[in-house]
Amino acid sequence: MLGWLALAVAVGALVVGLFGLRNDNSGSSAAGSEGGGGGPTSVSVQVSEFKFTPNSFSIPTEGATIKITNIGTAAHNLSIPQLGLKSADVAPGTSGELKVGKNAAGVYEIRCEIPGHADSGMTGTISVGGSSSEGAAAAASTDTGSHAAVNGALMTPAQNAQMDATMLAVAQAYPAKTEGLGGKVLEPKIETINGKQTKVYDIEAKIVDWEVSPGKKVKAWTYNGVVPGPELDWQKGDHVLVNFKNSLPQSTSVHFHGIRVPNQMDGVDPYTQPPVEPGQVFKYEFDVIEDGNGIYHSHHNAQEQIPNGMFGAILVGEMPIPDMLKSMGYTKVDKKVTMVLNDAGVIGLSLNGKSFPATEPYTLRVGQVMEVTYQNEGLMGHPMHMHQPMGWIIAKDGKPLPSPIPGDTIWVAPGERYTVLYKGTDIGVWAWHCHILNHAEGPNGMFGMVTALIVER
Ligand SMILES: [Cu+2]
Numbered sequence: 001m002l003g004w005l006a007l008a009v010a011v012g013a014l015v016v017g018l019f020g021l022r023n024d025n026s027g028s029s030a031a032g033s034e035g036g037g038g039g040p041t042s043v044s045v046q047v048s049e050f051k052f053t054p055n056s057f058s059i060p061t062e063g064a065t066i067k068i069t070n071i072g073t074a075a076h077n078l079s080i081p082q083l084g085l086k087s088a089d090v091a092p093g094t095s096g097e098l099k100v101g102k103n104a105a106g107v108y109e110i111r112c113e114i115p116g117h118a119d120s121g122m123t124g125t126i127s128v129g130g131s132s133s134e135g136a137a138a139a140a141s142t143d144t145g146s147h148a149a150v151n152g153a154l155m156t157p158a159q160n161a162q163m164d165a166t167m168l169a170v171a172q173a174y175p176a177k178t179e180g181l182g183g184k185v186l187e188p189k190i191e192t193i194n195g196k197q198t199k200v201y202d203i204e205a206k207i208v209d210w211e212v213s214p215g216k217k218v219k220a221w222t223y224n225g226v227v228p229g230p231e232l233d234w235q236k237g238d239h240v241l242v243n244f245k246n247s248l249p250q251s252t253s254v255h256f257h258g259i260r261v262p263n264q265m266d267g268v269d270p271y272t273q274p275p276v277e278p279g280q281v282f283k284y285e286f287d288v289i290e291d292g293n294g295i296y297h298s299h300h301n302a303q304e305q306i307p308n309g310m311f312g313a314i315l316v317g318e319m320p321i322p323d324m325l326k327s328m329g330y331t332k333v334d335k336k337v338t339m340v341l342n343d344a345g346v347i348g349l350s351l352n353g354k355s356f357p358a359t360e361p362y363t364l365r366v367g368q369v370m371e372v373t374y375q376n377e378g379l380m381g382h383p384m385h386m387h388q389p390m391g392w393i394i395a396k397d398g399k400p401l402p403s404p405i406p407g408d409t410i411w412v413a414p415g416e417r418y419t420v421l422y423k424g425t426d427i428g429v430w431a432w433h434c435h436i437l438n439h440a441e442g443p444n445g446m447f448g449m450v451t452a453l454i455v456e457r
Pocket of ligand 1: 053435
């Protein structure tokens with residue numbers, strides 16, 4: 001029985017192989033019918049963040065089974081909207097399939113329907129009745145960038161030179177100028193409310209054109225028109241009032257993630273408040289009772305609203321420098337940086353709302369200390385890697401650690417915050433990036449979650 005099964009599998013593989021070589025669409029009845037929508041042909045597609053590999057392939061008009069293997073870190077699916085077909089969600093490390101029945105010849109779009117994924121580039125084409133050798137060639141490639149048609153192992157010297165030239169051009173474009181810069185500190189108005197001196201902030205949620213990187217303009221969902229939203233700097237003991245206006249086409253609410261507030265100010269509609277409908281205003285008012293840091297973000301259709309840009313940092317007080325680091329020369333903080341990570345929605349892979357080469361470079365003199373607070377508002381974890389200097393994690397989620405932990409690569413899960421001290425040590429331009437490599441560097445050079453620290457004399 002087992003032998004027979006193995007033979008059947010081998011014959012099936014042979015038929016698929018022949019099909020690819022013959023490059024015609026006559027199909028074969030030898031493999032039999034699967035009874036469902038799919039024809040005898042099977043095509044394999046890998047899914048990961050945020051692409052299909054290959055992102056262009058062919059099936060015969062009589063149909064096929066598309067085998068979908070998820071080699072990424074988030075769930076994905078494959079849909080063919082024009083044919084009304086969609087696979088189930090495929091979890092990371094697992095496989096699924098989509099059976100495609102008989103269809104008219106043509107080229108149809110494929111996309112991942114998980115919100116934000118198609119916007120981040122997870123689209124492609126399926127050619128029904130097209131050349132299948134083209135699909136086989138693409139499958140041998142390791143990436144879907146513009147060099148994807150070239151199999152790395154078969155690259156000619158000329159193609160390699162072209163690849164180097166493309167990478168150099170991207171690298172030289174850094175730091176690229178783009179319109180808009182988010183995350184700047186918002187100064188409050190000081191008013192007396194109910195006898196209390198109050199820091200008052202006007203924050204409006206609205207959709208604006210946002211330039212993520214040169215030429216990539218998207219409709220971002222923002223606080224006050226910038227990504228990240230303005231940073232709010234508070235002190236323990238402050239009384240704050242956020243006059244929040246919703247100018248979005250959707251209801252929303254504001255959650256103060258990591259900040260201790262009364263329950264009715266927690267921004268989780270419909271539990272702690274009604275949704276703030278388009279055009280409405282909601283007043284968030286509370287005392288700041290603990291030091292730390294946090295992030296304000298939407299808590300309404302969050303999987304779309306947050307990655308599309310609705311997040312901003314909150315810093316409360318100063319993070320103490322541990323004695324152990326003081327004795328190592330980390331005597332004061334010369335520069336504070338908040339770095340918000342994102343990977344989805346219309347913004348996609350980004351640091352503070354910008355993608356390489358439009359990310360911001362940071363500069364330190366030898367001996368100076370930079371305090372970085374990483375905050376992850378994306379849909380997956382990101383191991384943030386600073387080439388040099390070594391970082392020291394001094395706080396997690398706004399609370400000081402009992403003793404600092406070294407980290408040149410720091411895994412920041414969605415919702416987490418890490419406060420890290422870096423001291424300028426060796427002169428140079430040091431790469432600083434997410435170490436999930438398909439978030440940072442591909443056949444067209446660096447992209448996405450990459451920036452640099454420049455250490456000067
Ligand atoms: Cu990443």
